Amino acid sequence: MSVQQRIRYWRTTLRLTLGLLVLWFLVTFGVSFFARELDFTFFGWPFSFWMAAQGSLLIYGIIITVYAVAMGRLDKALEEQERRDRA
Amino acid sequence: MSLWRRPPDSGPSFKRQLDRVYQVYTAGFILLVVMLAVLEQLGLSREWISSIFLMVTIGVYAGIGIMSRTTDATEYYVAGRSVPAIYNGMAVGSDWMSAASFMGMAGTLYLTGYNGLAFVMGWSGGYCLVALLLAPYLRKFGQFTIPDFLGERYGGHLPRLLGIAAAILCSFTYVVAQISGVGLITASLTGVAFELGIFLGLGGILVCSFLGGMRAVTWTQVAQYIVIIIAYLVPVLWLSVKQTGVPVPQAIYGFQLEKVTAKERLLTHDPTEVEVRDIYRLRAQELADKLSDPAAAMLADRQQAEERLSRLRQEGASLSQTAAAERQLAMLPRDVDAAVALWTRQKQEADTKSKPLNGMPPHAIPFTGDPQGSLAERREYEESRRNFLALVFCLMVGTAALPHILMRYYTVPDVQEARKSVAWSLLFICLLYFTAPALAVMIKFEVFHGLVGTPMDQLPQWISTWNRVDPALLSVNDVNQDGKLQLNELTIGGDILVLAMPEIAGLPFVISGLVAAGGLAAALSTADGLLLTIASALSHDLYYKMIDPNASTARRVTISKVLLLVVALMAAYVAAQKPADILFLVSAAFSFAAAAFFPALVLGIFWKRANGLAASLGMIAGLAMTFYYMATTQPWLRAVFGITSPVELWWGIQPISAGVFGVPVGFAVIILVSLVSPRPDGATRALVEGIRLPGKAGGAKDDRPL
Numbered sequence: 001m002s003v004q005q006r007i008r009y010w011r012t013t014l015r016l017t018l019g020l021l022v023l024w025f026l027v028t029f030g031v032s033f034f035a036r037e038l039d040f041t042f043f044g045w046p047f048s049f050w051m052a053a054q055g056s057l058l059i060y061g062i063i064i065t066v067y068a069v070a071m072g073r074l075d076k077a078l079e080e081q082e083r084r085d086r087a
Numbered sequence: 088m089s090l091w092r093r094p095p096d097s098g099p100s101f102k103r104q105l106d107r108v109y110q111v112y113t114a115g116f117i118l119l120v121v122m123l124a125v126l127e128q129l130g131l132s133r134e135w136i137s138s139i140f141l142m143v144t145i146g147v148y149a150g151i152g153i154m155s156r157t158t159d160a161t162e163y164y165v166a167g168r169s170v171p172a173i174y175n176g177m178a179v180g181s182d183w184m185s186a187a188s189f190m191g192m193a194g195t196l197y198l199t200g201y202n203g204l205a206f207v208m209g210w211s212g213g214y215c216l217v218a219l220l221l222a223p224y225l226r227k228f229g230q231f232t233i234p235d236f237l238g239e240r241y242g243g244h245l246p247r248l249l250g251i252a253a254a255i256l257c258s259f260t261y262v263v264a265q266i267s268g269v270g271l272i273t274a275s276l277t278g279v280a281f282e283l284g285i286f287l288g289l290g291g292i293l294v295c296s297f298l299g300g301m302r303a304v305t306w307t308q309v310a311q312y313i314v315i316i317i318a319y320l321v322p323v324l325w326l327s328v329k330q331t332g333v334p335v336p337q338a339i340y341g342f343q344l345e346k347v348t349a350k351e352r353l354l355t356h357d358p359t360e361v362e363v364r365d366i367y368r369l370r371a372q373e374l375a376d377k378l379s380d381p382a383a384a385m386l387a388d389r390q391q392a393e394e395r396l397s398r399l400r401q402e403g404a405s406l407s408q409t410a411a412a413e414r415q416l417a418m419l420p421r422d423v424d425a426a427v428a429l430w431t432r433q434k435q436e437a438d439t440k441s442k443p444l445n446g447m448p449p450h451a452i453p454f455t456g457d458p459q460g461s462l463a464e465r466r467e468y469e470e471s472r473r474n475f476l477a478l479v480f481c482l483m484v485g486t487a488a489l490p491h492i493l494m495r496y497y498t499v500p501d502v503q504e505a506r507k508s509v510a511w512s513l514l515f516i517c518l519l520y521f522t523a524p525a526l527a528v529m530i531k532f533e534v535f536h537g538l539v540g541t542p543m544d545q546l547p548q549w550i551s552t553w554n555r556v557d558p559a560l561l562s563v564n565d566v567n568q569d570g571k572l573q574l575n576e577l578t579i580g581g582d583i584l585v586l587a588m589p590e591i592a593g594l595p596f597v598i599s600g601l602v603a604a605g606g607l608a609a610a611l612s613t614a615d616g617l618l619l620t621i622a623s624a625l626s627h628d629l630y631y632k633m634i635d636p637n638a639s640t641a642r643r644v645t646i647s648k649v650l651l652l653v654v655a656l657m658a659a660y661v662a663a664q665k666p667a668d669i670l671f672l673v674s675a676a677f678s679f680a681a682a683a684f685f686p687a688l689v690l691g692i693f694w695k696r697a698n699g700l701a702a703s704l705g706m707i708a709g710l711a712m713t714f715y716y717m718a719t720t721q722p723w724l725r726a727v728f729g730i731t732s733p734v735e736l737w738w739g740i741q742p743i744s745a746g747v748f749g750v751p752v753g754f755a756v757i758i759l760v761s762l763v764s765p766r767p768d769g770a771t772r773a774l775v776e777g778i779r780l781p782g783k784a785g786g787a788k789d790d791r792p793l
Contacts, residue, residue, distance in 0.1 A: 035453035
């Protein structure tokens with residue numbers, strides 16, 4: 001595996017990680033900070049309460065799943081590249 | 088027994104075999120519950136039902152432990168690195184869900200409404216940090232413990248030693264809480280003494296982790312997860328059907344929340360509630376007067392009681408009346424300190440009870456105070472919001488730094504499985520965390536609509552049952568003597584809500600037994616994982632890596648087993664002393680873990696420049712900062728260390744969230760010290776580059792021979 005490939009792999013990993021962490025931060029601290037202001041009904045629920053009790057948990061699940069799938073693809077691409085280089 | 092051990096190169100068939108085993112197990116457990124339900128209808132006594140639940144479940148856990156006994160180091164420390172992602176997810180779930188999650192969370196949510204959701208968010212969102220920043224890299228690193236990583240990455244004994252110390256500090260406080268939970272449940276289930284209950288439960292923990300280490304713990308934890316989740320969901324589903332006719336409490340409780348909110352408005356202005364609150368306000372005022380001059384108030388109390396006694400004697404009152412007066416006299420506090428402590432506690436209670444809704448904030452409203460109100464109300468609002476965010480932060484970062492959780496990700500076969508395994512973990516944890524807020528709202532509905540306003544002589548049976556167990560957990564006091572129950576006349580401790588819920592909902596006793604078995608599984612599974620973490624830190628990191636690097640595998644495993652026994656007995660001994668502020672200690676463990684491990688672990692992976700000296704100083708500084716803030720602000724720790732200066736909260740942050748200062752200090756120290764000291768050597772940089780690459784690339788240490 002060339003140094004460039006490694007660097008590209010790591011950069012992509014960092015970009016993905018950073019992007020998902022920003023989402024995590026906004027959902028957790030952004031929405032909670034304005035919890036009192038976000039006072040509207042959401043499918044029969046008080047929105048802030050629903051976000052803290054269920055919405056944010058769903059988004060956390062999405063973040064982790066997206067990360068696992070995307071990183072799995074990235075790993076596979078790198079492995080294939082490696083195999084092609086060797087051949 | 089080959090059942091729990093993966094034969095080489097048999098991934099999918101091993102998983103199919105596990106699927107079959109756990110399907111049979113789940114069906115067997117459900118059959119047991121149904122059978123006991125039938126037997127209850129036929130007249131089987133409560134004692135028998137709870138004893139059968141207790142013995143069968145502990146027997147099964149012990150059986151799994153015996154079947155997976157091992158002396159192989161990879162099996163003992165990391166379950167042979169063969170646990171499929173989904174099963175590791177379940178094991179993390181039950182490792183994670185302690186007695187506090189199972190029993191305490193719904194109670195906290197009942198008492199604090201939205202503000203308690205900090206625990207739900209913090210304890211689930213932390214897994215984002217585990218997934219994105221730690222689990223895959225630790226798995227790629229592929230050793231046995233967390234201090235292992237610190238030792239290899241930063242070099243030298245100091246980082247490893249600090250890791251060992253911090254791992255033991257966090258895990259030991261946590262394990263003490265689990266063991267007292269075990270004692271409480273076995274005691275309330277079977278009626279044995281609390282201390283005996285502790286040692287019974289301890290037997291269950293030990294048989295499992297003692298013989299088979301991580302392999303036994305993993306497969307028992309999966310079994311325990313199944314018990315935990317069935318025990319939590321079944322009664323809540325039942326309650327939901329009873330209240331709404333829909334068996335999906337997580338989806339439907341929005342409507343119940345609406346009704347609870349409407350009732351909250353009514354209760355706030357209800358004249359009888361106002362009357363009760365006024366009585367308590369008066370009582371609080373009296374206590375405040377007494378506290379302003381305790382010595383004089385004590386004297387007055389004593390004189391009054393003595394006068395009453397002598398008057399009764401002169402009047403020739405009945406023996407029981409004089410005896411009661413004598414008892415009252417004897418019960419008076421003995422010295423000024425005792426009197427101040429008693430009255431302060433009573434005043435706190437009266438203060439709470441002079442607030443609307445028994446001091447509980449409106450359930451659906453975020454934070455307390457009012458951003459448009461008076462200066463004091465605005466301040467309260469700002470502080471409560473800040474504390475909510477700080478608590479979420481500490482719980483999240485703490486989750487991503489607790490060694491017994493991180494260690495579990497060493498047990499999966501490879502990096503990709505580690506990533507998937509975090510997703511499974513969160514799913515299994517969220518099954519319970521979606522349900523806890525629903526349970527809290529539905530119990531509130533039950534109390535508001537079924538209980539408040541009931542005549543005192545028609546209160547349901549469970550109130551007197553639990554009052555007998557411990558009046559501090561549940562008591563009723565008709566202070567305005569109108570013969571009816573007002574909300575503020577009822578005191579419910581958060582810890583009993585889940586255990587009492589089947590009775591509150593009027594379910595058969597077999598469900599109570601099931602819930603207790605679930606609570607027991609939650610406490611046992613967490614205690615298993617924690618004890619193993621402590622024993623591995625001592626035997627693998629301290630003994631093998633630092634004292635005797637030539638020790639044979641068998642010797643290391645034997646030492647680990649002996650240490651496990653010693654630590655477990657020590658924890659049981661401490662738990663039997665009933666230390667005062669155990670719940671605080673557990674929350675404190677999160678702040679300590681966050682400040683000690685998180686900066687060093689994350690920078691160790693993402694910043695090659697971080698070196699050993701910096702990491703050691705950073706861990707010390709983070710821990711010291713957290714500890715300093717807690718020791719100067721938390722009442723119990725202040726008493727322990729004899730600190731008398733006035734409490735100075737920084738930006739109003741509560742001591743439970745001390746990690747919010749410790750974590751940034753840890754990061755800052757590591758970064759600054761690294762920048763002014765030499766960069767790490769080439770081998771270390773190569774190690775970091777290696778763990779950043781997937782699969783076997785970059786000098787992987789997967790399955791490295793020992």
